[in-house]
Amino acid sequence: APGTVLGKITTGGKYTGLAPTASNGSQNAAGILWGMADATDADAPGVVMLRGPAIANRHELGWPEGATEAQIATATAALAALGIILR
Helix, strand or coil, X not given: CCCEEEEEXXXXXXXXXXXXXXXXXXXXXXXXXXXXXXXXXXXXXXXXECCCCEEECHHHCECCCCCCHHHHHHHHHHHHHCCEEXX
C-alpha cells in the first residue's frame, strides 16, 4: 500500500516491506512506496521515494506490524540520511 516503508534486499537489490528483524538488507529502511503495487504473487513495478529532498507525513506511513519505537526511530534516521524527512 502507498506509504509502506521499504527495505532493500542486498542480494538482487529488490525492495520489500521493511523487516526490522531480518538480516538480508530489508532490515534497513531504504525508501517509501509512493503508489499502489501488489507484489503478493510476483514481483511488481512500483513508484518509490528513494531519496530527497523529500518530506513525508509520518502518521501516514505503513510500519511493519509489531515494530518497536526503537526500530521506527532507527528507520526514521535511515530515511533522513537519504534526505527523506518525516514530519
